[in-house]
Amino acid sequence: MSLWASATTSESGRRADLLRDKQRIIRSFFKYTGKLPSEIESADVQSWLKALEEQGISAGTCYQHACLLSSFYSWAMRDPEIGQHVRRNPARLARPKAPKPYQTESVKALSDEEVAALVAAVKGRAQGGDVVGKRDYALLLLYLATGLRRQEAIGLRGKDVHLGGTLVLEYRAKGGDYRGREVREPQVKEALLDYLTASGRLYALKTDAPLWTRHDRAGRPGEALTSHCFVKNLKKYAREAGVEGFHLHRTRHTFARIVSEVTGDITATQNALDHQNRSTTRVYVQRIAVKKDLYSNEVSKRWGD
Missing domain, CATH: 1.10.443.10 (Intergrase catalytic core)
Incomplete structure (x- = not known):
């Protein structure tokens, strides 16, 4: 997980904070599901996003979380070793449409x-x-x-x-x-x-x-x-x-x-x-x-x- 975060985060003054936040979000997903990355289905992602919405998390933030999860899976599939176990991206199909800014209830x-x-x-x-x-x-x-x-x-x-x-x-x-x-x-x-x-x-x-x-x-x-x-x-x-x-x-x-x-x-x-x-x-x-x-x-x- 740290390898993914490092590989997908550009150098900046906030890099350390971004690395921490990205890993926290992905860890929270796997803690929620209690499954290994290779066991995740699109339904698991949809269930997680629904749980976030019920907690009062905005549609925009839920979309960002789904994008991060999709990024993690895309990276995992490209990795020579991890890709042998992770062969599909369940977050891609489950990811909601990007909400228009300030256009929700x-x-x-x-x-x-x-x-x-x-x-x-x-x-x-x-x-x-x-x-x-x-x-x-x-x-x-x-x-x-x-x-x-x-x-x-x-x-x-x-x-x-x-x-x-x-x-x-x-x-x-x-x-x-x-x-x-x-x-x-x-x-x-x-x-x-x-x-x-x-x-x-x-x-x-x-x-x-x-x-x-x-x-x-x-x-x-x-x-x-x-x-x-x-x-x-x-x-x-x-x-x-x-x-x-x-x-x-x-x-x-x-x-x-x-x-x-x-x-x-x-x-x-x-x-x-x-x-x-x-x-x-x-x-x-x-x-x-x-x-x-x-x-x-x-x-x-x-x-x-």
Whole structure:
């Protein structure tokens, strides 16, 4: 597996990260199936992709995972030794069509009413004194207030959080670069401190311990919260709030919608989303923003009373 990753990854400043991520994805597939590479069928790949979708993984990410698996099999078939055992590529037929960027249900921004309903549902559990509810409430507010990507927020460690006059986060952004982000909304800081206090984990600050941990699995104190576990909870809250088709990435798109509406500036929105290319932000905003009606009143004058 390491030979495949090395052979298919170009030299760059992020090569070490890419090698690690590619191997992690392929290992996760074989762990899921419990089979040897030569035993895999297309149905195994389809089952894995379906499981990823059920975890809230986006269609684009699932497609990328399928492409990596197909790349691994293509390489294995060409290898003189491994190719004697691996004679076909089960991922090629199982690979879904490449999704168009920002053209799926999961990219829809939440309406203001849906945001309020979802936050109220999670806040209700938090106010009941439940530690899981307090954690989910703090993390949801963080996602909504910052527009951070899935792993950027859930992967935070205690040392990444700085509590001064305002909350400041340090995190690894998409592309491998480190970023610092100020969060001025006091409710986010208050919810985070409430969670850490209730869970007896204030000590985690300034340490390498995970900021968010599981509290619903006996015998494993301090285990890092997974995005799968959090998304599962969020979907339950969303159903209670009457929010249909909820995906975690919709919090980022909601953030983008609001920033775009408030600023009306594509550059400001690009900076807030931490996009490297303005064209990405433009497509993003065009898909999620509601176009303002500037002309219907004028047009109506033409058809009379």
